[in-house]
Amino acid sequence: MFCLKISVFFLLLTRLIFQIESTSTDINGGEKQCYIQDTCEGCLGTNYNCAWCTDKMYEIFPRCLTRNELIQNNCSLENIWENKQEIDVISDEELQDFQNETNRAIQMKPQKIRLKLVKSQTQQLKLTYRPALNNPLDLYYLMDLTWTMRDDKKTLVKLGAKLSQALQNLTGNYRIGFGSFADKPIMPMIMPHAKENPCAAEGHTCEPTYSFRHHLPLTDDVDKFVKSVKKSRVTGNLDNLEGGLDALMQVIVCPDKIGWKEEARKIVVLATDGFMHFAGDGILAGINLQNDRKCHLDELGEYTESLVFDYPSLEETYRELGRRKISVIFAVTENVVQTYQQMSNLMDGISNVEKLSLDSSNILELIRTSYETFLKRVKFIDNSPTFIEIMYETNCGGQLENLKKRNYCTDLKMGKEVEFYINITLKDFPSDGNYKRTIRIEDPGLSEHLQLEIEIQKPCPCDEEEVDSELERQLCTENGVFHCGKCKCNEGWGGALCNCDLSTTNSTVSIEDECRQPFKNPVQLGRICSERGECDCGKCYCFPGYTGNYCECLECLNCDPEIADCFCGKCVCKYGWSGNRCNCKAEVDDKCKTPTGEICSERGECQCGKCLCKDPFVGTFCEIGWENENKLCQYYEPCVKCIILQKLGTYVCENVTDICSNSDKQQFQYSLVTELNDDVARCVIRLINNDDVKCDHIFSYYRPDSSNNYLTIQVNDCTPVNPLVMGGFISLFTFLLGLIVLIIYICCMRAADAREYAKFLEERTHSTLLESPLYENPIREYLVPQLEEDDMTI
């Protein structure tokens, strides 16, 4: 047991080292999370590059790593299991036109591939197609020989020589056959009295009604064909619906009688001017047996069971055509073209509708165009099961600019190669346990196909290893057997080494699941030990740095065990301690409490009795916000209001203590002052006083601890002045003002007068007594100016 513990410990240590190393590969390569996987299946399913080691000697490292890492860790090569997809081309014959020696053409390449598929991985392969020249053609002419088609028969006979030429033009390897049909010879398809000569109404004699008659097996002799047509006889039926499907089915399912050649392009030309009976119409004549899709032609080529089996359904016909690779050209007259077009759309890829002129004169042209349409189109389909996805991409030999997701091409050039890129993806594992599949990729009209031999890699390939040796039991504590890199425990034992006695637990889940953290949704379980530890008998042993029952918690780095407990990565303060680091005495927290009990007004953190406010809040309790919004002002307002009103004598508060103390047993003391200090935070409270005047009062608060509140209130006196007194004062003031103005005026006048008088006196002393200031002396003196010397000489 001791040894076991040591090995578990060792395991933990190496895993841890590995975890650290692996993070670097996570970034570079896609080897993400290989090492977490602890089952072979989970390992190989995680990533293509994850590999699983089943080496018994390999102990201390994770078993799921990349191949190279496993080798480095000494896992022996033969014990490494890895994802391995393979592609092996088994048959890849060159494309070739039809050759008489080998009697075949090769139009598809490659022909056979062996694949190994890994889940969620895609394999890509290339398929080349080339329509071969001179490919053999088997053409069976199936003709409606009711009365209205009699001229068509004549046309066909007339065309004789040209027909041979036209077919020769298509391919040197043609064969042609002939058959005719009318309808089931029974009421209501015919009238019973006209059974022997259905053409009596037209005044003619013709063949009794028959369902299908095979006249001529496929032959390369056109003369025989013409003769056969000539010899065939017109018949008739009643309604405009014929038994074409009965006939077509016989042509398809009687390859020996008709003479179909495996390697030829097989085409039935069904010429008619009427509609067709479908499955269920037989009931009209009391025929209710489903068509058995078997050949019922007698030696004369007559369909013998037409009155036993119902008409085949379109779907049955389509399936048989596909299985036997036979294509159909519906050569029909204009009046029914639309109906056949709809039928043909349902029989996609193997049918074509062409318009037949009333007397079949365009039959050669029609065969040629149809044949070329068949030849020049290719459409690959496959029979892959739902869990294998096959996608096709092609540019149709350059017809499209880029590769497009499509499985068909039309209008190909003869002899030119077309490439299809095919992606094969394994989406899931087969549910039936069959890991080997064969898939065919083919064109419905071609006799060739590409065969895929698929081997699907099992979820855990090493499951097939045989075990039962003593060593393998020893590795699992004798309580199980070591298989595929893991212990498979006997009943009653569990754990990685089968060392856990399950009888000691009564858990309903597996012992490993005990190491998984349950989530809210009980069905959902976490990773084993949250991927941070090792599970041993239902108990997690966490890697260093992690704790918790499921290693879901980080270890606390800075919890002082004296003052805090670690709780899932978080320090939780012990009683009496607080703060982020639990280093504050709990009681100092009270200093951060507002009277309502909020810590820092819930706008900051209390750090050992001091509020650290979040932006933009300020104040001792972070109570001040934008635009001086102040939570505490609001809080104290009712109390202060009560005190002021009481002071003013406006109103007597019932019980001031009651209102101020509120519910929190707060202590309130207040003082009234005339002038509040400038430097304290102020609250303004606006009240309407006795004189109906709004009056602002100011107060401040101080809160030294969690229960004491000191309010300082400055009550303002906003009493208005008496109007009478005011009026008197104003009158008196005006009077005095007038008086002063008057006195100043008088003084000024007097001063001016005095000045004038003094001037007069002075002037009087300067002048002669009688001389009036207005008097002027009448005598004037004039001096004649003297001439100068120079002037005289002139």
Ligand SMILES: *[C@@H]1O[C@H](CO)[C@@H](O)[C@H](O)[C@H]1NC(C)=O
């Ligand atoms: C692998 O085996 C070799 C030779 O025995 C040894 O030197 C080496 O240390 C082993 N490596 C590890 C990772 O155990």
Ligand SMILES: *[C@@H]1O[C@H](CO)[C@@H](O)[C@H](O)[C@H]1NC(C)=O
């Ligand atoms: C066959 O081909 C030759 C030459 O290409 C042409 O002249 C002739 O008309 C064709 N015959 C028929 C019946 O299409």
Ligand SMILES: *[C@@H]1O[C@H](CO)[C@@H](O)[C@H](O)[C@H]1NC(C)=O
């Ligand atoms: C096939 O796989 C290739 C490469 O993964 C991809 O580029 C291409 O688009 C795939 N083609 C189809 C048809 O899904």
Ligand SMILES: *[C@@H]1O[C@H](CO)[C@@H](O)[C@H](O)[C@H]1NC(C)=O
């Ligand atoms: C079984 O379950 C019960 C109730 O959940 C628990 O008390 C008891 O210890 C379990 N017994 C064992 C052996 O774990």
Ligand SMILES: *[C@@H]1O[C@H](CO)[C@@H](O)[C@H](O)[C@H]1NC(C)=O
């Ligand atoms: C005022 O209320 C307090 C507390 O409710 C109470 O103790 C006190 O007696 C009351 N005083 C008056 C005058 O009602």
